[in-house]
Amino acid sequence: MNRIYNILFLFGMVMLVNVSCLDLEEDTSSLLQVGQIASEADIEANISPIYISVRRTNNDPHFLRTATYGADDITTWIAGNKAPLRVFDRFDYGSGENSDINWLPVAWDNYWRTIYYCNTLIEGLKTATASEALVKLADAEARVFRAHAYLNLVKIYGNVPLILDGYLPTGEEQRATVLENYQQIESDLLIAEVSLPTPGSESTGRASAGFAKTVLADLYLTWAGWPVKDNSKYAMAAAKAKEVIDYNHYTLLPIEELWTFEGAMSTETVFSVRYPADESRWGSQGTAFTFHQGRGFSDCFPELRFFNDFPEGPRKDYTFLLDIPNRNAPGGVITPRNPPTIPWEDSDRGHPMYRKYVFAEDLTVISRPVNFRPYDLYRYAEVLLIYAEAQARVGENASSIEALNQVKRRAAGLPYSVPNATVDVATATPNEIVDEKGWELAAENKRWFDLVRTERVAEMAAKRDPSEPVTLVRMPTSAQYIAPIPFESISLSKLVQNPEGFKIQ
Amino acid sequence: MKQQLNARIKRTVFSGIMLFAVFVLYGQNPVQGTVTSASDGAPIPGVNVIIKGTAQGTATDFDGNFTINASPDNVLVFSFLGYKTLEQTVGNQTTMTIVLEEDAAALDEVVVVGYGTARRSDLTGALTSVSSRDFDKQPLNDVSQALQGRAAGVQVTQTSGAPGGNFKIRIRGANSITGSNEPLYVIDGQFASINTINVNDIQSMEVLKDASSTAIYGTRGANGVILITTKTGRSGKPKFDVDLFTGISNITQKLDLMNAAEFAEGVNFSDGTEVFTAQEIADLRANGGEDWQELLFQTAHFNNIQLSASGGSDAVDYYISGNYYDAGGTVVDHQMFRRLNLRTNLNAKLSDKIKVGLNFNVGQTKATGIRADLGVGLSFDPTTPAFDDNGDYNFNSIKNLATSQTNPLVAAENNVRRNINDRISINGNFNWDILDNLVFNTSGGLVKTDIHNNAYAPLISSGSGRADVDNIYRTNLYNTNRLTYTPDIGEDHSLKIDAIHELVIDRSNSVFITATDFFTDLVTYKDLSAANVQTVANNESKRELESFLGRVNYAFMNKYLLTASFRADGSSVFQKDKWGYFPSGSLAWKISEEDFLKNNETLNNLKLRLSYGEVGNQGIxxxxxxxxxxxxxxxxxxxxxxxxxxxxxxxxxxNPDLTWEKTKQINIGLDLGLFNSVVDLSFDYYKKNTTDLLLDTQLPPFVGPTNKFVNAGEVENKGFEITLDARILQNDKWNVTSTLSITGNKNKVLSLNDDVQFLVVGDVIRANTFPVNPTRVEVGLPISSFRGYVFEGVYQLGEETEAAQFNKAPGDAKYRDVNGDGLITTDDIVTVGDGNPDFIWGWNWDISYKNWNLNFLLTGSQGNDIYNLQRGRLMALGAQQFHAVHGDYRNRWTSTNPSNIPSGRDGTEILSSQFIEDGSYMTMKNIALSYNVDPDVLDKFGLDGLRLYASAENLFILTDYTGFDPEATASVSNEDADIGIDYNTYPINRSFTFGINVKF
Known part of the structure; x- marks a missing residue:
């Protein structure tokens, strides 16, 4: 029997040895909990990624603008890898087709990431222990960027789901209506404009109340046009833009200073995203807007008709580049070729280039032209033109005409605040102001949305230069006003694709 | 010669002592003898010689000699692993000559199973053994090569021809969609990566396939288990084995790409302008332009040296080996792979009851240089020479054609990489026979891996200089304690009970440093302070697993066998549900032991096996x-x-609720031996159902977070495995054997989360390359199903109206409007192919004639599709490509060439059935011819063996596939959801090897 006891004892020993030696718990001390926002330092750390996300969104203009190539201020290369851009340049969409092309999801994914970061901060702030003033400020900052992202999504893709702070994914998400989206954007901005600092008193590089009011003015202008067409919003757009003007903080820079590095951190800047001084990050505007001949990617250049119609003057000289850089990069270093420039007619793309995005280019970092110049989301000229147009819609007045004339004077290389009979107009139709805005903000990712809300896409398409290499597959109608929702989001959710899923109100 | 002399002296002294001893002790008549092998007449050392019915015995010495004291009526029993046991009465003999026949049936062979060993004839589960005998005639440098084609149910795929080898091993298909499907490797009882072992040190490998064999490994057993046993010394004189081989490799074939003049014509066509003048094209036609494939590929050399010494005494045995292997790359430029390995296996018998063992293995691999980016290289502009007139790089295409990427030679020839991987594994065991029927065994060990990856991209290739320094330190500790009890419960019954407790702790510490903006290239990654920007990331992690196991083996009348096991595993990676419980059971019936078959001449073995078990996967x-x-x-x-x-x-x-993925598997097997095992057939059918799949699901981007791990759904794998062994011819001169293995596996997704019909996983391929994932996981289909539009050719002249309906024109690609809504939208994307083969096979032949031996292995795969996205890219599709370079573009559609190769600029889809190809193939994986020098000749030089051999790997491939080769592309990543996609694969090589093996 002893033997059996011994055996049992040994079995027991084997089974029990080290039983409690492992606790099988993960050591989570190295993990930073998400959404744990309490102190001032936590808040600051959670704001940074929002700005990063906004910068990333605007870093690669060719990707961001994929769905806006229907505008008359931009076109693209007829060959190469630009087929996704040509889909929109040619209006080859509108019934759900081409939702699965490259680069279409870039704007979608980027804006939604910004919204996610903003939502996380807004939710975390609800239990933060930092000072009330700081919590309110951070909340306002998150709301202005959330609103800005939503506004762009709705402009590009139509109505989108409302994903707000505290939201947990269910898989049952549906698209809200355009009107519901607008109302949400408005409510965020109305909070933000109150809590954000007045322009000039914000910390360097941060959002101000001027930015919130500008986005709000942009929202009202959009709200008043297609698709909701609530004309009562014109007056609100004008009033909000006027509030920005009345800060008396913003100015127009002399045209020769506008596209310098400093020009995007000046009093003309309403809000711009910044690159670090150590040059560890940069923007690709220069690459996208330069032809291959100049070491760029030939993504984006002006349509011939738009270029030809553009009024002559200093602004045109600073907007377009007619002598196309001719470069190569032996050993990875950008070097001029002989001749160093080629007239645009003889260049590899047979078009002028946009000068505004290569004016402050840097040719020394990599073998492509890059930018460290901050990128403007809004500049004061746009505020003036929003005011001029919105006021003109409800009845122009001296101050709205003055706003338009200030832009025209600067464009002519004149002091903008001094009346000048050679350029000043006494009256202007809304469409004339929209066209002035098109020229002033050419290729700044505004023209397409102006044409859509004013329903003038077909008018411009009809005027397309017949020698333009990219030819249209159809004359655009309102079916082309919004882009298809990127396929990935359609396939992974219950969202309904455009046009069936497009619901205005 | 000196050694032989020494050996003789030792032998004489040894024999003398033995003789003296037996005279003193017993006073019986000494009987002397020699034991030799029937097949080659060579003496067999270490044969057990026992007087039947007693515990008295001895073993043969290193020359096969034995001496034993026995009376004339004693019966001597001669037994040795792999040979038939022979009994012989002593009679009046004083000198016995014993010839042992090899036991072809190998039924009594002892094989390694999970936490123990078993006689092959007693197995109840599905297990395939690969012995070093099966592959030692072929020069190998990687374990995977030893397994490929030789084990039914095991799919070994070479995923790349890069030096150092990249293989993917799957046992009975892939269970998991996003979790790991890598089998568990157990080396001499220790859990370790397959990369830690030198293939030449392997004695045998046992592949555990069904759940009753793998359930003993619980949460880590679901993907099958490969048990690797390394060589040990045998008592006898020291044996030295030297094996040297060297050879060259080249890629098996090149792609059909256009020459420079054809390319220039294509550019003029696609751009619609005269990018090249007629004169320029004529010049290119005369001068040829650049053949990038000529620049990208090169002949590579490799060398292997393996030295080993083994031997031992009754109390101690040893095996010591060293290995050196180096290989260059077939893709430019300075790639070199080098591996060093040193192993010592020691076993000592401390007493009759206590045995200890220590295995010690150290190794280092070094990989240097980076290879040219093939994706860029193949798609590069052939009108741009690699170098300009001054001998400097043409950095980009001169006219900005084909691709905007940088000359592929720039990085390959200038970037620096130095990856060092140091490994130490120590594994000790202690075995104590507490009682006759009770054994306690404890083993423990450490695997320590230090990974140092260093890279530097100089100013010329990166613009500002970039260095990466990664240091990763991993340790794996384990301890297994086992008690085995074999009570005597009567003659007709046998019972074995195992109880085991096990702990496994994995720790990892890593530091990743990136430095950019260097002012000089001089110091590279070795002094990061030369960089303006330095960023550091680090992490530390620990993973614990604790387990309790029990197993019962029971046999009745040696005919009816039962095995049951149970394992409880607790893992730290799950937050709530930490403990998993994994039972299994199996039954076997040795029909051939029944009276009605027992002495059947034809049928010497017939066994039926049935098993069921549950295993888990903690693959997160x-x-x-x-x-x-x-x-x-x-x-x-x-x-x-x-x-x-x-x-x-x-x-x-x-997801705090995340828990194990569970696989339930049923297996039915049949083993059949005919004509004294001249023909052995083994057949297994299995069905595996994996539930609570660990799915890394993608969420739609608008909800915020983009990923979530969930347990959901069910995947089924069912299939069969056939192994047919035949000894076709065996006589004095000839020995011909052949093994055929066929594996068929059908994989199907039965359900996913809730009512979801499909999921998108396997993001590796997509990553900014394709707007839509090329594969998805869909209910009712295999886990890798290719998605795309259905290509129906090109709109021809006369089809303008039909084309215009889809905004297309003649020359544009025509896709099927699957839902008939008059539009081509994503609703028309359907399943267009499947990367899983219907079956794979391997056929090994071993033919010996006198001193010659020919060993070859044919492998093949049938019924798998390949998504040739590489061809799509070379046809100018995708985000990075401007112009077509592929040879198919010569035959592009024009109004005068109404072909079915689209030439329109817009609306051609890369994800379409246009790029689906049949990936079936057959390849001569390895063929080796060797010559064994005659023993008579060897004796003069004091050698035991000398073999010269020449071999070829991937000598030929029969396939319709148009890419580099169908095998490497069968899995471009290790993601099983992406199987069968060809994109940027490194083609595998054809190698020729010459080698020499010396034993003394």
């Missing part, structure tokens, strides 16, 4: 269930020029 990473905040340079923002530290929310939703 540490912290895999949690959401982790994102930190680092990517989220720091320079409000006033200087970065402020940021914290971004996780892209992953936490």
């Amino acid at each position: 990473n540490v912290f895999g269930t949690r959401s982790r905040a994102v930190l680092g340079l990517a989220v720091n923002y320079p409000f006033d020029g200087t970065d402020v530290t940021g914290v971004a929310p996780s892209n992953r939703i936490s």
Whole structure:
């Protein structure tokens, strides 16, 4: 029997040895909990990624603008890898087709990431222990960027789901209506404009109340046009833009200073995203807007008709580049070729280039032209033109005409605040102001949305230069006003694709 | 000669002592003898010689000689592993000559099973053995090569021809969609990576396939288990074995790409302008342009040296080996792979009851240089020479054609990489026979891996200089305690009970440093302070697993066998449900032991096996269930020029409820031996159902976080395995054997989360390359199903109206409007192919004639599709490509050439059936011819063996596939959801080897 006891004892020993030696718990001390926002330092750390996300969104203009190539201020290369851009340049969409092309999801994914970061901060702030003033400020900052992202999504893709702070994914998400989206954007901005600092008193590089009011003015202008067409919003757009003007903080820079590095951190800047001084990050505007001949990617250049119609003057000289850089990069270093420039007619793309995005280019970092110049989301000229147009819609007045004339004077290389009979107009139709805005903000990712809300896409398409290499597959109608929702989001959710899923109100 | 002399002296002294001893002790008549092998007449050392019915015995010495004291009526029993046991009465003999026949049936062979050993004839589960005998005639440098084609149910795929080898091993298909499907490797009882072992040290490998064999490994057994046993010394004189081989490799074939003049014509066509003048094209036609494939591929050399010494005494045995292997790459440029390995296996008998063993293995691999980016290289502009007239790089295409990427030679020829991987594994065991029927065994060990990856991209290739320094330190500790009890419960019954407790702890510490903006190339990664910007990331993780196991083996009348096991595993990676319980059971019936078959001449073995078991998969990473905040340079923002530290929310939703993936498997097997095992057939049918799949699901981007790990759904794998062994001819001169293995596996997704019909996983391929994932996981289909539009050719002249309906024109691609809504939208994307083969096979032949031996292995795969996206890219599709370079573009559609190769600029889809190809193939994987020098000749030089051999790997491939080769492309990544996609694969090589093996 002893033997059996011994055996049992040994079995027991084997089974029990080290039983409690492992606790099988993960050591989570190295993990930073998400959404744990309490102190001032936590808040600051959670704001940074929002700005990063906004910068990333605007870093690669060719990707961001994929769905806006229907505008008359931009076109693209007829060959190469630009087929996704040509889909929109040619209006080859509108019934759900081409939702699965490259680069279409870039704007979608980027804006939604910004919204996610903003939502996380807004939710975390609800239990933060930092000072009330700081919590309110951070909340306002998150709301202005959330609103800005939503506004762009709705402009590009139509109505989108409302994903707000505290939201947990269910898989049952549906698209809200355009009107519901607008109302949400408005409510965020109305909070933000109150809590954000007045322009000039914000910390360097941060959002101000001027930015919130500008986005709000942009929202009202959009709200008043297609698709909701609530004309009562014109007056609100004008009033909000006027509030920005009345800060008396913003100015127009002399045209020769506008596209310098400093020009995007000046009093003309309403809000711009910044690159670090150590040059560890940069923007690709220069690459996208330069032809291959100049070491760029030939993504984006002006349509011939738009270029030809553009009024002559200093602004045109600073907007377009007619002598196309001719470069190569032996050993990875950008070097001029002989001749160093080629007239645009003889260049590899047979078009002028946009000068505004290569004016402050840097040719020394990599073998492509890059930018460290901050990128403007809004500049004061746009505020003036929003005011001029919105006021003109409800009845122009001296101050709205003055706003338009200030832009025209600067464009002519004149002091903008001094009346000048050679350029000043006494009256202007809304469409004339929209066209002035098109020229002033050419290729700044505004023209397409102006044409859509004013329903003038077909008018411009009809005027397309017949020698333009990219030819249209159809004359655009309102079916082309919004882009298809990127396929990935359609396939992974219950969202309904455009046009069936497009619901205005 | 000296050694032989020494050996003779030792032998004489040894024999003398033995003789003296037996005279003193017993006074019986000494009987002397020699034991030799029937097949080659060579003496067999270590044969057990026992007087039947007693415990008295001895073993043959190193020359096969034995001496034993026995009376004339004694019966001597001669037994040795792999040979038939022979009994012989002593009679009046004083000198006995014993010839042992090899036991072809190998039924009594002892094989390694999970936590123990078993006689092959007693197995109840599905197990395939690969012995070093099966592959030692072929020069190998990787374990995977030894397994490929030789084990039914095991799919070994070479995923790349890069030096150092990249293989994917799957046992009975892939269970998991996003979890790991890698089998568990157990080397001499220790859990370790397959990369830690030198193939030449392997004695045998046992592949555990069914759940009754693998359930003993619980949460780590679901993907099958490969048990590797290394060589040990045998008592006898020291044996030295030297094996040297050297050879060359080249890629098996090149792609059909256009020459420079054809390419230039294509550019003029696609751009619609005269990019090249007629004169320029004529010049290119005369001068040829650049053949990038000629520049990208090169002949590579490889060398292997294996030295080993083994031997031992009754109390101690040893095996010591060293290995050196180096290989260059067939893709330019300075790639070199080098591996060093040193192994010592020691076993000692401390007493009759106590045995100890220590295995010690150290190794280092070094990989240097980076290879040219083939994706860029193949698609590069052939009108641009690699170098300009001054001998400097043409950095980009001169006319900015084909691709905007940089000359592929720039990085390959200038970037520096030095990856060093140091490994130490120590594994000790202690075995104590406490009682006759009770054994306690404890083993423990450490595997320590230090990975140092260093890279530098100089100013010329990166613009500003970039260095990466990664240091990763991993340790794996384990301890297994086992008690085995074999009570005597009567003659007709046998019972064995195992109880086991096990702990496994994995720790990892890593530091990743990236430095950019160097002012000089001189110091590279070795002094990062030369860089303006330095970023550091680190992490630390620990993973624990604790297990309790029990197993019962019971046999009745040696005919009816039962095995039952149970394992409980507790793992630290799951937050709530930490413990998993995994039972299994199996039955076997040795029909051939029944009276009605027992002495059947034809049928010497017939066994039926049936098993069921449940196993798990914990294939997620540490912290895999949690959401982790994102930190680092990517989220720091320079409000006033200087970065402020940021914290971004996780892209992953936490799932505290996450738990094991469970696989239930049923297996029915049949083993059949005919004509004294001249023909052995083994057949297995299995069905595996994996539930609670660990799915890393993608969420739609608009909800915020983009990923979540969930348990959901069910995948079924069912299939069959056939192994047919035949000894076709065996006589004095000839020995011909052949083994055929066929594996068929059908994989099907039975369900996914709730009512979801499909999921998108396997993001590896997509990553900014394709707007839509090329594969998806869909209910009712295999887990890798290719998605795309249905290509129906090109709109021809006369079809303008039909084409215009889809905004197309003649020359544009025509796709099927599957739903008939008059539009080509994503609703028309359907399943267009499947990367899983219907079956794979391997056929090994071993033919010996006198001193010659020919050994070859044919392998093949049938019924798998390949998504040739590489061809799509070379046809100018995808985001990176401007112009077509592929030979198919010569035959592009024009109004005068009404072909079915689209030439329109817009609306051609890369994800379409146009790029689906049949990936079936057959290849001569390895063929080796060797010559064994005659023993008579060897004796003069004091050698035991001398073999010269020449071999070829991938000598030929029969396939319709148009890419480099169908095998490497059968899995471009290790993601099983992406199987069968050809994109940027490194083609596998054809190698020729010459070698020599010396034994003394």
